Amino acid sequence: MKVLDPKFIRQNPDVVKQAIANKGEKADVDGFLAADEKRREIISTVEKLKAERNTVTAEIAKLKKGGQNADEMIAKMRAVGDEIANYDKKLQEVEAEINNLLLWMPNMPHSSVPVGKTDADNVEVKKWGEIKTFDFKPRSHWEIGEMIGGLDIKHGATVSGSGFYFLTGPGARLERALINFMLDLHTLKHGYTEVMVPYIVGPNAMRGTGQIPKLAEDMYHIEKEDLYLIPTAEVSLTNMFAEEILQPDSLPKKICAFSPCFRREAGSYGKENRGIVRVHQFHKVEMVKIVEPDSSYDELEKLVGNAEAVLQALGLPYRVRILCTGDLSFAAAKCYDLELYAPGMDAWLEVSSCSNFEDFQARRMNLRYRTEKGGKTAFPHTLNGSGLALPRTMAGILENYQTKSGEVIIPEPLRPYMGGLEVLKG
RNA sequence: GGAGAGGUGGCCGAGUGGCCGAAGGCAGCUGCCUGCUAAGCAGUUAAUCGGGUAAAACCGGUUCUAGGGUUCGAAUCCCUACCUCUCCGCCA
Numbered sequence A: 001m002k003v004l005d006p007k008f009i010r011q012n013p014d015v016v017k018q019a020i021a022n023k024g025e026k027a028d029v030d031g032f033l034a035a036d037e038k039r040r041e042i043i044s045t046v047e048k049l050k051a052e053r054n055t056v057t058a059e060i061a062k063l064k065k066g067g068q069n070a071d072e073m074i075a076k077m078r079a080v081g082d083e084i085a086n087y088d089k090k091l092q093e094v095e096a097e098i099n100n101l102l103l104w105m106p107n108m109p110h111s112s113v114p115v116g117k118t119d120a121d122n123v124e125v126k127k128w129g130e131i132k133t134f135d136f137k138p139r140s141h142w143e144i145g146e147m148i149g150g151l152d153i154k155h156g157a158t159v160s161g162s163g164f165y166f167l168t169g170p171g172a173r174l175e176r177a178l179i180n181f182m183l184d185l186h187t188l189k190h191g192y193t194e195v196m197v198p199y200i201v202g203p204n205a206m207r208g209t210g211q212i213p214k215l216a217e218d219m220y221h222i223e224k225e226d227l228y229l230i231p232t233a234e235v236s237l238t239n240m241f242a243e244e245i246l247q248p249d250s251l252p253k254k255i256c257a258f259s260p261c262f263r264r265e266a267g268s269y270g271k272e273n274r275g276i277v278r279v280h281q282f283h284k285v286e287m288v289k290i291v292e293p294d295s296s297y298d299e300l301e302k303l304v305g306n307a308e309a310v311l312q313a314l315g316l317p318y319r320v321r322i323l324c325t326g327d328l329s330f331a332a333a334k335c336y337d338l339e340l341y342a343p344g345m346d347a348w349l350e351v352s353s354c355s356n357f358e359d360f361q362a363r364r365m366n367l368r369y370r371t372e373k374g375g376k377t378a379f380p381h382t383l384n385g386s387g388l389a390l391p392r393t394m395a396g397i398l399e400n401y402q403t404k405s406g407e408v409i410i411p412e413p414l415r416p417y418m419g420g421l422e423v424l425k426g
Numbered sequence B: 001g002g003a004g005a006g007g008u009g010g011c012c013g014a015g016u017g018g019c020c021g022a023a024g025g026c027a028g029c030u031g032c033c034u035g036c037u038a039a040g041c042a043g044u045u046a047a048u049c050g051g052g053u054a055a056a057a058c059c060g061g062u063u064c065u066a067g068g069g070u071u072c073g074a075a076u077c078c079c080u081a082c083c084u085c086u087c088c089g090c091c092a
Helices: A006-011 A013-023 A029-065 A071-103 A141-147 A153-160 A169-189 A203-209 A233-239 A293-314 A360-365 A390-400 A412-418
Strands: A123-128 A193-195 A227-229 A253-262 A281-291 A318-322 A334-342 A347-356 A368-370 A381-389
Touching: A006 A013, A006 A029, A013 A029, A029 A071, A123 A293, A141 A390, A169 A193, A169 A253, A169 A281, A169 A293, A169 A381, A169 A390, A169 A412, A203 A227, A203 A233, A203 A360, A233 A253, A233 A281, A233 A360, A233 A381, A281 A293, A281 A390, A293 A318, A293 A334, A293 A347, A293 A381, A293 A390, A293 A412, A318 A347, A334 A390, A347 A390, A360 A381, A381 A390
Parallel strands: A193 A253
Antiparallel strands: A123 A318, A253 A281, A281 A381, A318 A334, A334 A347, A347 A381
């Protein structure tokens, strides 16, 4: 189980250290280098011993076959065997140490990613749509949502605690319409294959996409079975082909899925928590691509376009920001955030995050492909992007399309999904 | 939950202690032949680690689900875990 290419770290320790610093991560490069050197030392010693054992053992076989005595050799090999066992044990320890260190190594940011520390250093690269003006004070989505009888936060807390909510009547229907609309767009127009995925996955999958060990605290974990609730369909989708060698003509793979997402959001209580913009369970439509390395940055741009298409169709103003190194997630090499404008909150809400992980996830999950028929294996690049997260999209619609009298106009493209309905009212 | 079977290379599938990195088939690749969307013949094709090289070649180690054990030596014997399949039961 690797993360960064060990050879790359060995040869470019300073590059790796700088990248870790830029990301604001802590990972022990020097510790890795020391352990790595120790590992190779042990390997060369133990391999010599094993080579010796292999030759002698073959001779023993020959002697025995000829009915001759081989007791002396056997006694000698017994000693060699013990020695080998000894070194093998040491080797195992060192490798365990190395693997652990590697699992905590973040991905390297791409050279086009701006260096920065926080959210404030992200760079806006695009703005789309006009921010609507209202002749009244626009209400927040939780206000307008309740007014139309579509949102019930109070009873969510009753049943499950804070961070959970009910969608009722028109709210539930609107969400279902949004899900179908998004899936149809991505499958029919953007060429993704729709997939229904498991919502509960094993530790290997979580490690594969990089949620654990680093982000383990944010995940819901079922102890009894050692299974996790997915924080995003990315985990199931990207891990779908883990440990496999894909044939060259099967790339690029473009798959998408709707799923619930579960996040503990540990330590994020406080402000920014009103309404449904930060909750423990929500729905999301997710797109995943598995592509050849050469094309991954082109594919990232297309992926962003696929997510943008949803916002544009819905007529929601948004901006696109490229995340700076410090805001970039552990596993990503480059990431764009799409944020829609919510006039009721007067805030930009992140509804999609589109990332290129390069070969980081592929290495972790040992996902490979053949570069050509009968050719060598290599790690493909993996990407994913939301298309989109439902609660914040819902918030965007409620706040942008509200009327003075407390109704909500349904965006045109959603109407066919709602039996032709045009307005939601209480 | 009960009973049974099984996990081998890109896939299928043989192999019960040394001559097995592993027969055979399929798929792939390379030639030959054939003049016709094909068939035939011959050869060839695992992954990974260490060393080596400008890169190869090359040398060596490991790997037959995983982990432990027996042995001079394990795909092959023993133990444990996990997974898959079949039958029965239960259940949306």
